[in-house]
Amino acid sequence: MKNRKQIDFTGAISSIFAIFIGLLVGLIVLMLSNYRQALPGFFTILTGSLTHGMKGVGQVFYYATPIILTGLSVGFAFKTGLFNIGASGQFIVGAFGAVYVGIMFKNIGSVHWIIAVLASVLFGAIWGSVPGILKAYFNVNEVIASIMMNYIGMYAVNWTVKGYKPLFNNLRNESKNVAATAEIPRMGLDSLFPGSSVNGGFIIAVITAIIIFIILNKTTFGYELKAVGYNRNASKYAGINEKKSIILSMTIAGAVSGLAGGLLYLAGTGKHIEIVDKLAPEGFNGISVALLGVCHPIGILFAGIFIAYLTAGGFYLQLFEFSTEIIDIIIAVIIYFSAFALIVKTLIAKYSKRKHSKGSIKSSGSEGGI
Amino acid sequence: MEYIIEMLNITKEFPGIIANDDITLQLKKGEIHALLGENGAGKSTLMSVLFGLYQPEKGTIIVKGKEEKIKGPLDANALGIGMVHQHFKLVHNFTVLQNIVLGIETTKNGILKMDDARKKVVELSERYNLFVDPDAYISDITVGMQQRVEILKMLYRDNDILIFDEPTAVLTPQEIEELMQIMRELTTEGKSILFITHKLNEIKAVADRCSVLRRGKYIGTVKVSETDKQMLSEMMVGRKVNLTVEKAERTPGEVVLEVNDVTMMSKKEGHTKNVVEHVSFQVKKGEIVCIAGIDGNGQTELVHALTGLEGVNSGSIQLNGEDITKKSIRYRNTHGMSHIPEDRHKHGLVLDYNLAYNLVLQQYFEKEFNQAGFIKQDAVNQYADLLIEKYDIRSGQGRETKVRSMSGGNQQKAIVAREIMKDPDLLLAVQPVRGLDVGAIEYIHKELVKQRDAGCAILLVSLELEEVMNLSDRILVMFEGKIVADLDPKKVTINELGLYMAGSKREGDSHEE
Numbered sequence: 055m056k057n058r059k060q061i062d063f064t065g066a067i068s069s070i071f072a073i074f075i076g077l078l079v080g081l082i083v084l085m086l087s088n089y090r091q092a093l094p095g096f097f098t099i100l101t102g103s104l105t106h107g108m109k110g111v112g113q114v115f116y117y118a119t120p121i122i123l124t125g126l127s128v129g130f131a132f133k134t135g136l137f138n139i140g141a142s143g144q145f146i147v148g149a150f151g152a153v154y155v156g157i158m159f160k161n162i163g164s165v166h167w168i169i170a171v172l173a174s175v176l177f178g179a180i181w182g183s184v185p186g187i188l189k190a191y192f193n194v195n196e197v198i199a200s201i202m203m204n205y206i207g208m209y210a211v212n213w214t215v216k217g218y219k220p221l222f223n224n225l226r227n228e229s230k231n232v233a234a235t236a237e238i239p240r241m242g243l244d245s246l247f248p249g250s251s252v253n254g255g256f257i258i259a260v261i262t263a264i265i266i267f268i269i270l271n272k273t274t275f276g277y278e279l280k281a282v283g284y285n286r287n288a289s290k291y292a293g294i295n296e297k298k299s300i301i302l303s304m305t306i307a308g309a310v311s312g313l314a315g316g317l318l319y320l321a322g323t324g325k326h327i328e329i330v331d332k333l334a335p336e337g338f339n340g341i342s343v344a345l346l347g348v349c350h351p352i353g354i355l356f357a358g359i360f361i362a363y364l365t366a367g368g369f370y371l372q373l374f375e376f377s378t379e380i381i382d383i384i385i386a387v388i389i390y391f392s393a394f395a396l397i398v399k400t401l402i403a404k405y406s407k408r409k410h411s412k413g414s415i416k417s418s419g420s421e422g423g424i
Numbered sequence: 425m426e427y428i429i430e431m432l433n434i435t436k437e438f439p440g441i442i443a444n445d446d447i448t449l450q451l452k453k454g455e456i457h458a459l460l461g462e463n464g465a466g467k468s469t470l471m472s473v474l475f476g477l478y479q480p481e482k483g484t485i486i487v488k489g490k491e492e493k494i495k496g497p498l499d500a501n502a503l504g505i506g507m508v509h510q511h512f513k514l515v516h517n518f519t520v521l522q523n524i525v526l527g528i529e530t531t532k533n534g535i536l537k538m539d540d541a542r543k544k545v546v547e548l549s550e551r552y553n554l555f556v557d558p559d560a561y562i563s564d565i566t567v568g569m570q571q572r573v574e575i576l577k578m579l580y581r582d583n584d585i586l587i588f589d590e591p592t593a594v595l596t597p598q599e600i601e602e603l604m605q606i607m608r609e610l611t612t613e614g615k616s617i618l619f620i621t622h623k624l625n626e627i628k629a630v631a632d633r634c635s636v637l638r639r640g641k642y643i644g645t646v647k648v649s650e651t652d653k654q655m656l657s658e659m660m661v662g663r664k665v666n667l668t669v670e671k672a673e674r675t676p677g678e679v680v681l682e683v684n685d686v687t688m689m690s691k692k693e694g695h696t697k698n699v700v701e702h703v704s705f706q707v708k709k710g711e712i713v714c715i716a717g718i719d720g721n722g723q724t725e726l727v728h729a730l731t732g733l734e735g736v737n738s739g740s741i742q743l744n745g746e747d748i749t750k751k752s753i754r755y756r757n758t759h760g761m762s763h764i765p766e767d768r769h770k771h772g773l774v775l776d777y778n779l780a781y782n783l784v785l786q787q788y789f790e791k792e793f794n795q796a797g798f799i800k801q802d803a804v805n806q807y808a809d810l811l812i813e814k815y816d817i818r819s820g821q822g823r824e825t826k827v828r829s830m831s832g833g834n835q836q837k838a839i840v841a842r843e844i845m846k847d848p849d850l851l852l853a854v855q856p857v858r859g860l861d862v863g864a865i866e867y868i869h870k871e872l873v874k875q876r877d878a879g880c881a882i883l884l885v886s887l888e889l890e891e892v893m894n895l896s897d898r899i900l901v902m903f904e905g906k907i908v909a910d911l912d913p914k915k916v917t918i919n920e921l922g923l924y925m926a927g928s929k930r931e932g933d934s935h936e937e
Contacts, residue, residue, distance in 0.1 A: 272801075274794050277781070284776040291733065291763070291771040292785045293754030 065348035068398040069357070072346070076388030083380055091374040098374065099381065102367030112243065112250025114363045116321070119252075120145070122259045122358030123314030124340025126266050127182075129349035131307040133270055135283025138304065140185060140200025141311040142337025143207030144178040146327070148312020149319040149334075150211045151177030153327055156232025156320055157221055166235035171258075171316050178312010179305045181207055186304025190297035196304065204333055212329050228326035237322035255317035260355065262310060267351035269306075279303050311337065342389045361385055427486075428453045428616050429474070429505075429585060434483035436469055443469040444480070447642040449635055451585070456607060456617045458631035458648070460624075460660050462861035464831040466640040467620045468510075471587055474618075475507050476500045487585075506578030507587040512570050514562045520573050521545055521558040524580050541580075548579045552609055568599035575606065586610065587618045592626055593859050596718050597889060597922070604630045622660070622861040624653040625890075636660055661863040669894045671873045676897070677709030679745075680760075680850050680881035681730075686739030688725050688905075699725045701905040703739075707850065707881045712872065714884040714896035715907075718925050722905035723885050724766060727854050730883075731763050732756050733771075744849060757786055760849035764839055764856045766885070772839045773827050780808035780823035783842050815841035816867075833864035840868055844875060851875055854885040869895060889918050889925075903927045 080099065084092040103110045124141040131138035151173035159169060185199035215221050215229050223230045241254035270276040282289040282299040290296045314336060319325050343361055347353030368381030429451040436444040443466045451457050461467045472478045474485065476494035484491055487503045494500050500507075514523050525541045545558055554572045562570060571591060578586055588607070592600045607617055607630050619631060627634055627648060634651075636643040636659040643659050657665040688700040700722045707713045717723055728734040730741060732753040740749045748756055757763075765771035773782050784793055784804050793803050808823040817837045819825035827835060836856070843851065853872060857865040872895065876882050886892050892899055893913050901909040901924040909924045923929040 272799060273797050274788055274799055275797060277788055277799055281774050281777065281781075281785070285770075285774045287770045288772060288774050288785070290753065291731070291765060293752065293757045295754075 065350065065353065067402065068394070069346055069348060069353070069392050071398050072388050072391035072394065073360070075391045076384050076386075079387040080380060080384035083383055084376065087376065087380075088374070091376070095371055095374040095376050098370045099364060099367045099384070102370035103363050105370065106249075108247045109249040110366065112247025112252035114359060114366050115243075115247070115256045116251040116253070116323070116362075117365055118358045118362035119255045119259045119321075120314040120318045120336045121339045121343050121361060122355055123262060123317070124311050124336050125343030125347060125354040125358050126259075126263055126340075126351060127307045127310040127314070128340045129344035129347060129351065129354050130266050130270070130310065131303060132344060132349045133283065134279040134299070134303040135286075136186075136189070136196050136300065136303055136307070138182070138185075138200055138307045138311075139197050139341070140182065140203045140207075140308070140337070141314075141340045142333045142335075143200070143204035144181045144308040144311035145315040145337045145340075146211050146334045147181040147207045147315070148174035148178035148309075149315030149327060150214070151175075151312065152236075152316035152320050153215075153229050153232055154221065156236030157230055160233050160235070163235065166233065167238055167320060170232070170236045170320055171238070171313065174312045174316020174320075175309045176312070178315065179309035182308015182311065183301055183305040186301040189304070190300040204337070208331070208333055211327060212331075215327050216329050223326070226326070228328045231326070232320060232322075234322075236320055238317060238320050251321060251323045253321055255321060258313070258317060259358075262313065263351045263355045266310070270351070311340070314340075342385060345389050346392050348392075426453060426489075427451060428488055429618075430484075430486040431470070431474060432484050432486065434470065434473055434480045434485075436466075436473055436478055436480045442640050444473065445640045445642075446482075447637065447640075449642075450645075451616055451618055452633075453616050454611050454614055455632040456611055456619055456630050458627040458634040459618060459620045459637065460622060460627060460634055460656060461637035462622060462639075462660060462863055463833045463859075464639075465637040465660075467637055468589060470637070471507065471589060471618070471620060474500070475505065475587065501581060501583070503585075504583050505585045505587065506581060506583030508571065508574040508578065508589060508591055510589045510591075510593065512574055514570055514573060516563040517561065519559050519561055520556050520565070520576075523562060523573055524558075524577050528581065545576060545580060548576060552579065552606065552613070554579075554606060566599075568595055568602070571595070571599075571603065572606075575610075584614065585616050585618070587620070589620045590622075590859075591619075592621065592623060596887065598718070598926075600626070624656050624862065627656065628653060638662055657862045660861070665862050665866055669869045669873060671895075672877070674710045674877065674897070676711040677879065679706045679708050680743065681707040681883065682742040683730070684740045684742070686726070686729060686736050686741065688722075688729060688734070689737050691734075697905075698737075699905050700729065700736075703902075703905075703907050705900055705907060705910075707883050709849075709879050709881050710876055711897040712876050712882040712884055712895055713898045713900060714886060714892045715900050715902050716886060716889070716892045716921065716925055717902035719887055721902045723854075723902055726902070727763075727766070727852060727885060730852060731761070731765075757846075762786075762843035762846050762848035762851045764836075764843055764851070764853040766854035766858070768832075768835055768839055773835060775828040776826060778823065779812070779817070779819055779825045779827055779830070779838060780804050782827050782838060783808045783811050783823075786842060786846060811838075811841045811845060817841060833860050836860060836864065836868065840871055844871060848880060851880050851882045852885075853882060855887060856884070857888075857891065889921055892921065893918060901925055 081092065081096050084095050103114050124145060127141050128138050152170045155170040155173040159166060162169065181203060184203055185196045188194035188199045189196045221229050238253045238255050241257055243252045243254065243256065270280065278294045279299050282294060282296045286296050319327065339361065343354055343357045347357035364381055364385065368378045371378055371380060427450045431447065431449040434444050434447045435442065447470055449470065459467050469478065473480050474494065476496040476499050485494060492503060515526065521538065521542055524545055530537045530540050542558060549555055554576055556569055556572050556576065562573065591603060595603060611617060621627060631648045633645055634648050634656065635645040638660060683703060683705050686700055686703045687698055690697055690699045703726060715723055725734065729736045732751065736749060740747055742748065743756065744760060769775060774785065784807065787793060788799060793800050805823060811817065812823060815837050818834050819830045827838065840856065856868050872882055884895060896913050899911040899913055899921065900907050901911065903925065904927065
């Protein structure tokens with residue numbers, strides 16, 4: 055009998071491999087577009103975020119906050135056997151909840167921002183629960199339902215913001231400023247990262263990652279959710295209310311995405327809900343982050359920071375007359391290759407087999423036969 | 425004597441395990457050669473090597489006197505080797521004919537010419553007594569028929585070496601009988617057959633010779649006519665195996681399960697017939713009651729009603745005197761009912777969970793393993809280790825093993841351990857030894873008898889006549905949704921039982937005790 059769990063690093067290794075290939079492709083693209091500037095440009099991608107010292111680091115955390123949360127949303131749903139492609143809609147609906155409370159509920163003092171954040175969680179949860187209910191009771195595929203909910207969410211929010219005077223700033227075609235009391239406090243991060251936009255939202259995101267980790271791995275609730283995800287029939291047979299599990303799983307995923315929207319739009323960095331027909335990109339970046347982080351909450355935390363780091367560095371590419379879209383290409387390639395985890399796994403297995411070839415152990419009971 | 429296939433000193437390794445260790449297998453022309461071994465003994469691996477799905481590390485394969493390198497199924501096909509896989513490889517929304525010609529369609533200028541193919545298929549099916557409707561869709565025909573299609577596929581390709589990988593696992597007793605007949609006919613037509621199985625009866629019935637594998641090693645080849653079941657099972661398992669179940673007489677105690685006039689309507693669209701019709705029976709403490717019947721006569725639905733997976737349309741179910749007809753699955757599970765489900769992959773296990781998590785699948789929420797919503801990991805681990813040791817559940821990495829990677833026998837042991845450890849009043853066992861080898865069967869049967877002796881009421885649902893006769897104290901025969909007979913296994917012969925199951929003999933309608 056083996057002691058304790060052996061920690062499986064293959065996921066992390068394959069992500070690192072994917073990052074390496076992604077950067078390599080980025081370098082090639084840089085060389086193709088402008089041979090002379092390629093190396094300095096590439097160097098900028100890697101270090102650009104640090105140009106302004108601690109301020110730069112703070113900016114990275116600021117960019118990372120929403121995508122960590124949408125990543126957690128997607129990753130959490132995925133662990134419970136559901137593909138939440140609706141993070142985008144949940145994000146914007148959550149943002150709406152936060153902005154609404156932020157503008158309308160003045161004069162409630164220092165709890166204002168907390169109420170606003172809770173509103174974003176609640177709105178996102180409601181938006182996420184719809185595909186969950188449809189899946190549990192009518193067997194509607196959650197992918198289709200949540201894609202639809204993305205568009206319904208976006209247009210509903212645009213329509214409401216535009217149609218409801220107290221919310222709408224018609225000079226700029228966007229929502230009004232939220233009250234100062236609704237902005238997320240800095241929680242001391244401003245003295246650590248002076249001059250940056252980072253705020254307490256980042257801390258909330260980290261705590262959320264830890265909570266999700268605990269729910270999934272330490273609680274009976276997480277045990278049920280994962281069991282339903284792996285095998286709905288066996289869970290039902292074991293007496294788990296599988297319909298409830300599916301609905302709760304999507305509701306939590308929605309809540310986390312909604313939180314992402316709330317935190318971003320309450321950051322006090324001049325973010326407003328703009329009336330444009332465009333799905334929030336943070337939702338889809340969440341899918342990338344979840345994949346790169348192999349759907350593990352802590353992996354997602356680092357993946358979100360990493361992608362934010364590249365994105366922040368990418369802004370400086372303009373100094374070398376490159377377009378910032380190259381960053382998107384690099385991120386896309388990274389995600390693409392993280393899907394190759396299996397190949398990397400086989401390669402690692404082959405390598406370690408060759409290492410201790412002869413004297414292979416015949417494990418007594420394990421069955422290799424088909 | 426001329427061999428049509430010789431596999432000499434084959435060695436095939438997988439990471440951490442040697443699946444085939446220096447195995448030699450020689451197939452004569454025109455014989456039925458059985459390949460016998462427990463689950464995970466390496467039979468399927470060896471056949472996959474012959475079929476070109478795996479490349480062996482060592483060893484040579486000689487087909488019809490020539491050494492060959494078989495790199496894939498196409499090579500195997502070219503050499504006349506065909507295989508019926510355990511899980512059929514058919515396209516469900518194609519017709520029988522389309523499936524048979526798939527891959528070697530007859531065409532003219534790129535356009536399908538099915539007429540020639542149809543002629544050949546009809547000819548073949550008449551010659552070998554393999555009647556199938558060439559225009560039926562695979563999804564509409566029975567498993568037995570699907571198997572015939574697989575056989576026809578091989579014949580259509582003019583294969584003369586036929587591999588059957590556990591062909592009887594999915595068949596009813598009648599279909600098995602028919603298959604045996606077909607196999608005999610094939611050999612008289614000059615085909616050679618390799619027959620992979622772990623069922624001794626079938627080997628005795630059709631095979632000429634038998635090679636035995638145990639844990640990846642070659643044990644020996646014997647002439648079937650010169651051996652008996654006892655010896656074969658000893659070769660396979662490596663120790664003496666008790667083939668008959670020993671159990672003492674027991675007088676049943678009070679009633680544990682009472683089923684009253686239960687009727688269930690079919691859930692399938694367009695079916696108006698009742699799948700379970702006015703079924704009533706009782707199961708008492710300390711007895712094994714067996715529901716026998718051919719698959720699809722309402723047993724599955726009845727069990728689903730008992731466990732709460734499906735509701736009933738009328739009638740009631742009582743457990744220990746309490747009406748549980750409308751109670752939840754969780755309620756039944758925690759009030760004395762245990763269930764070894766028919767389909768262990770679909771209902772019994774969460775294959776991607778590790779062994780420890782699967783062993784607490786019915787109990788994780790109880791105080792022993794749950795504190796304020798948190799799983800007590802240490803308690804779960806301890807409990808898992810206890811069960812693994814007590815029930816000898818073997819796996820690669822102990823309690824951390826992903827259940828998916830365990831052998832069928834050990835998966836089943838895990839379920840049996842989990843359900844018995846709940847110390848149930850009623851144990852529902854549905855085909856508890858399906859697909860298992862003699863060693864595991866012996867073990868599970870013993871456990872069931874032990875539970876009975878400890879005062880548990882056991883309701884066994886089985887399709888295998890021998891199991892029914894051996895194990896039960898009372899037999900209820902189910903036919904077309906009704907219980908048509910209540911029999912004493914000591915006073916009835918296997919033949920009679922078969923007649924009841926086929927519906928050609930009955931004891932008066934819905935029998936009540």
